[in-house]
Amino acid sequence: VEALHHAGQDVFGESYVQEALPKMDALAGLPLTWHFIGRLQKNKVKYIAGRFGLIHSIDSLELAQVVHKKSAQLGLVQPVLLQVNLACEEQKAGCSAGELDALAEAVAAMSGLRLEGLMLMPPWNPDPESGRGLFALARRTLDDLRARLGLPGLTRLSMGMSHDVEQAVEEGATLVRVGTDLFGRR
Secondary structure, eight states: OHHHHHTTOOEEEESOHHHHHHHHHHTTTSOOEEEEOSOOOGGGHHHHTTTSSEEEEEOSHHHHHHHHHHHHHTTOOEEEEEEEOTTOOTTSOSBOHHHHHHHHHHHHTOTTEEEEEEEEOOOOOSSGGGGHHHHHHHHHHHHHHHHHHTOTTOOEEEEEETTTHHHHHHTTOSEEEOHHHHHOOO
16 A cells, blocks of 8 residues: 555555554555445444545445434544445345435435445456446436436446456446455455
8 A cells, every 4th residue: 555655546445444444544644545445334334434535335224324423423524425236136235226316315415424426336247348338327327316316416436346447437437446456366
């Protein structure tokens, strides 16, 4: 992380609270912005609210309410993305397309949260082109949601990982998760 910072990278994502916090503390002297990109458990919110510049993985009203409550207690507004499961994969987190409008409206009304966009995790496939259709759908979904709800601040789209980053960017990603390319496999 330190070497990448010195090369010009200042935004880093973490998927696990227990790994993120010691790393963030050890690198506190550097002007870094941290994003939480993993599945967030409600009992871990107390550790991350206000410490991450963006939480990518709000996937339910219950989780949003917990993050909102903790952020409001701290006098903060926590930027968040809604994780949407457009592929309807049972094993993946994320709200369904049918739940998205109601969740977005509720989150947009919470004073402790600032809704900034969507996050998508397509089904794994070694062919990087396989996710292109879902990436395009996610872009249209974000654009439609912004227009329907009158939320001009909905501009961020987190999608694409090391193996399909080019396709995601071509389809409108504004944030990508490329840890494997930068740090190697876990």
